[in-house]
Amino acid sequence: MYAHILIATDGSELAARALDHGLGLAKALGSAVTIVTVTEPTAVLGGGYATVAGMTFDPIPELLEAQETAAKNLLATAENAAAAAGVVATTAYVNDSFPADGIISTANSVGADLIVMGSHGRRGIGRLLLGSQTNNVLTHTTIPVLVTH
Numbered sequence: 001m002y003a004h005i006l007i008a009t010d011g012s013e014l015a016a017r018a019l020d021h022g023l024g025l026a027k028a029l030g031s032a033v034t035i036v037t038v039t040e041p042t043a044v045l046g047g048g049y050a051t052v053a054g055m056t057f058d059p060i061p062e063l064l065e066a067q068e069t070a071a072k073n074l075l076a077t078a079e080n081a082a083a084a085a086g087v088v089a090t091t092a093y094v095n096d097s098f099p100a101d102g103i104i105s106t107a108n109s110v111g112a113d114l115i116v117m118g119s120h121g122r123r124g125i126g127r128l129l130l131g132s133q134t135n136n137v138l139t140h141t142t143i144p145v146l147v148t149h
Contacts, residue, residue, distance in 0.1 A: 014118030100136030
């Protein structure tokens with residue numbers, strides 16, 4: 001039924017539930033799996049902002065490195081969970097993208113025919129029905145989306 005499942009994760013508890021559900025579904029169907037995480041664009045205040053703010057160093061490279069390290073660690077943990085579930089999974093890290101855009105573009109590029117994601121991630125607080133990124137994925141893709149709670 002689903003030959004390739006894309007599972008989106010951001011490290012939240014709800015994303016972990018989506019990962020578990022997606023891996024279980026993939027195991028039952030014998031589907032290929034890609035696990036993706038996305039880091040959002042870093043707000044840059046413009047050239048020379050460090051000097052204007054009285055800083056002697058530019059913190060942006062350290063921030064970007066920390067984001068990448070965290071994303072890679074998150075994906076390694078997810079890949080280990082897949083292996084423990086008996087599923088072979090590939091991972092994808094999309095940086096400097098809004099999460100919904102990164103999820104959709106990755107799903108399209110790997111040929112996914114199902115996207116699995118949690119109803120709320122880190123940005124879900126204050127949302128009444130669905131997280132903003134989940135809603136954006138649902139609104140802007142033609143690929144079926146399985147939303148977990």
